[in-house]
Amino acid sequence: MLVSSKISPKTTTRKAQIIDTSLEMMCRMGYQGTSMRDIASAVNMEAASLYNHISAKEVILSETCFQMAERLLQGLAEVNDIYFNPIEKLSLAVKNHVKILTENTFAGWVFVHEWRHLSEANRNRFVALRDEYEKGFTTILKQGEDEGVFQDVNNKFAVLTILASLNWVVEWYKPKGGMTPEQIAEKLTEFILSGLKKENN
Amino acid sequence: MLVSSKISPKTTTRKAQIIDTSLEMMCRMGYQGTSMRDIASAVNMEAASLYNHISAKEVILSETCFQMAERLLQGLAEVNDIYFNPIEKLSLAVKNHVKILTENTFAGWVFVHEWRHLSEANRNRFVALRDEYEKGFTTILKQGEDEGVFQDVNNKFAVLTILASLNWVVEWYKPKGGMTPEQIAEKLTEFILSGLKKENN
DNA sequence: GCTACTAACTAACATTTGTTAGTAATGCAA
DNA sequence: TTGCATTACTAACAAATGTTAGTTAGTAGC
Numbered sequence: 001m002l003v004s005s006k007i008s009p010k011t012t013t014r015k016a017q018i019i020d021t022s023l024e025m026m027c028r029m030g031y032q033g034t035s036m037r038d039i040a041s042a043v044n045m046e047a048a049s050l051y052n053h054i055s056a057k058e059v060i061l062s063e064t065c066f067q068m069a070e071r072l073l074q075g076l077a078e079v080n081d082i083y084f085n086p087i088e089k090l091s092l093a094v095k096n097h098v099k100i101l102t103e104n105t106f107a108g109w110v111f112v113h114e115w116r117h118l119s120e121a122n123r124n125r126f127v128a129l130r131d132e133y134e135k136g137f138t139t140i141l142k143q144g145e146d147e148g149v150f151q152d153v154n155n156k157f158a159v160l161t162i163l164a165s166l167n168w169v170v171e172w173y174k175p176k177g178g179m180t181p182e183q184i185a186e187k188l189t190e191f192i193l194s195g196l197k198k199e200n201n
Numbered sequence: 202m203l204v205s206s207k208i209s210p211k212t213t214t215r216k217a218q219i220i221d222t223s224l225e226m227m228c229r230m231g232y233q234g235t236s237m238r239d240i241a242s243a244v245n246m247e248a249a250s251l252y253n254h255i256s257a258k259e260v261i262l263s264e265t266c267f268q269m270a271e272r273l274l275q276g277l278a279e280v281n282d283i284y285f286n287p288i289e290k291l292s293l294a295v296k297n298h299v300k301i302l303t304e305n306t307f308a309g310w311v312f313v314h315e316w317r318h319l320s321e322a323n324r325n326r327f328v329a330l331r332d333e334y335e336k337g338f339t340t341i342l343k344q345g346e347d348e349g350v351f352q353d354v355n356n357k358f359a360v361l362t363i364l365a366s367l368n369w370v371v372e373w374y375k376p377k378g379g380m381t382p383e384q385i386a387e388k389l390t391e392f393i394l395s396g397l398k399k400e401n402n
Numbered sequence: 403g404c405t406a407c408t409a410a411c412t413a414a415c416a417t418t419t420g421t422t423a424g425t426a427a428t429g430c431a432a
Numbered sequence: 433t434t435g436c437a438t439t440a441c442t443a444a445c446a447a448a449t450g451t452t453a454g455t456t457a458g459t460a461g462c
Binding site: 030117153157158164165167168194 | 231233234314317318352354355358359361362364365366368369372373380385388389392395
């Protein structure tokens with residue numbers, strides 16, 4: 001082994017290293033624009049050697065997409081289980097979303113942009129998870145409406161618009177940038193809520 | 202010529218036909234996922250024959266991206282020139298944006314998502330236009346602040362979030378769907394403005 | 403010290419990629 | 433009728449693609 005990644009023997013496996021590097025490259029050049037040879041040379045090995053760690057290129061994409069989806073869903077489920085106030089729920093759902101996307105910037109970007117290149121079977125599974133996630137947000141909005149805290153809006157439209165602004169975070173968030181994930185979440189919540197709270201207009 | 206597209210001899214050129222078909226395919230499979238042979242067989246010809254109409258694959262992408270950028274910029278410039286009231290300005294800027302993106306769904310999608318695959322030179326030019334466009338929105342927000350109509354927000358943050366929700370339209374807008382572009386623009390404006398107007402909270 | 407495993411290698415594969423060269427058939431203008 | 437521009441074709445190119453086969457050096461457990 002020429003290149004040893006023995007900083008911490010088990011926590012950072014070679015596989016994780018390959019995936020991390022791949023994700024970073026896919027952010028710059030896209031999934032289809034990043035070849036196995038590109039990835040290999042970035043981690044200082046031959047393309048064929050990658051297959052000792054990863055069974056196929058698509059696994060890099062699918063593992064990332066599903067991991068992120070699971071994390072988002074789990075966070076949202078917790079919020080919906082524990083809290084009662086719709087405003088609080090929405091605020092925490094936003095915080096959860098921003099936290100997960102900014103925690104791993106590259107995975108976040110790939111999750112938002114590159115899932116389209118999943119194989120059909122995986123793409124279908126993925127879209128199902130995404131729909132479930134959207135449903136979680138819809139539930140919060142509905143509850144808010146019922147309790148008279150939120151305006152009466154087209155829920156589908158509102159959820160999509162909200163998620164749009166949340167997902168866009170991956171586009172411009174930089175860890176060393178001016179705002180922390182918490183500040184971003186707070187500002188986004190403000191932005192969204194001021195447009196939803198009834199006592200406005 | 203086996204396939205004749207003589208519905209209206211000059212308005213729909215073969216080139217336009219090729220580009221339209223390409224854009225539709227790129228929406229489904231991405232720029233890199235759409236090969237010249239894919240495009241060719243979709244318009245019933247050989248890949249090599251495409252080069253009688255288009256000098257390179259990238260031209261399909263670059264022409265689309267720059268055309269859309271120009272249209273958006275021109276619309277925004279008109280709004281900023283003619284009107285004075287910041288709320289009216291913002292509302293019309295949103296309407297302009299939604300109109301142009303929904304007028305040609307495929308071009309809109311490609312414009313939003315695939316510009317990354319432009320060659321470096323073109324990408325730089327493109328990003329410059331996009332920055333200019335963002336600046337136009339920033340101007341409106343600033344004016345609104347100065348006149349005390351809008352809240353004091355982080356302008357960069359607000360503009361990016363606004364554009365995020367505007368661009369997301371390409372993701373889910375369907376011509377035969379429930380909402381017309383005008384209705385979408387109106388709802389988006391409502392959503393954005395209620396989060397900006399001072400008399401809120 | 404033998405065994406089994408891990409992780410790297412070289413070589414090659416069958417496709418697919420964007421694109422060029424060269425060649426015909428067509429239709430319009432002179 | 434001649435000539436030119438348009439638009440299609442076939443054939444081929446060099447490069448790049450994801451992946452497999454077969455091999456080998458090092459390491460850990462018995």
